[in-house]
Amino acid sequence: MAADDLQVHQCDAAITLAFSILGKRWNGMIVAVLGSGPLSFVALRRAVTGISDAVLSDRLSELADAGLVTRSVDPGPPVAVAYALTASGEELQPVLQELGRWALENMAHIAHR
Amino acid sequence: MAADDLQVHQCDAAITLAFSILGKRWNGMIVAVLGSGPLSFVALRRAVTGISDAVLSDRLSELADAGLVTRSVDPGPPVAVAYALTASGEELQPVLQELGRWALENMAHIAHR
DNA sequence: TTAGTCGCTCTGTTTTTCTTAGCGGCTCTG
């Protein structure tokens, strides 16, 4: 009977979709650091403090599959691989920036483990 | 020598902070559904399709610790618990909405596993 | 030659997440 039970609240499909990518550890940070320009594998590993090679490799594949980043190989001879954002990735940037602002204003005090 | 190596790219601390919460599975969705008003434990579980009791319980504690949601008990007699957003949680709403818009425009085509 | 960087992958361990089951308090039905 409770009226609020008759109203079926369901999680927005768009949000669910967004968090199927961003809701995984590291993905948000990877996209955020790529926001300031293409980076090599090693540069990414350095930028995203704490991530391991294996996981970074995994995440980059996922992000590539999802169409957020591209992997381009320049066979120098010293073969160099560069990861960069796609248009989709770029469009995510302003949202990430606001997220950053929010965190500064609302989470700065949180003692992080 | 390489100029791009001298420039130390490091992941923005604010983004890292934000994703220490939002980068965990379910958290974003929980905050998003609470955006449309306080909900009971069971209502939340129904709204966030796929989450289990144990994990929802865990996540709610985390979100409460982080100051994003509150847990208020009304000892009816039929004891009723309501979870709601704090001011911090509310401020996250607009960002989540933009994230939803972004997902619609950029991820709708992704075949989701 | 030796040492070092880059871009990974493989192995095995630890952490996280998930599934399943159950419990006490309450209400609703017969």
Place this chain on the structure above:
DNA sequence: CAGAGCCGCTAAGAAAAACAGAGCGACTAA
């Protein structure tokens, strides 16, 4: 009153993800 069901959890074990660390092929710089 005796089930049966909903609410709000928690405990225990299994499955999945993340982790550290070693190693490897191709290359370069000393």
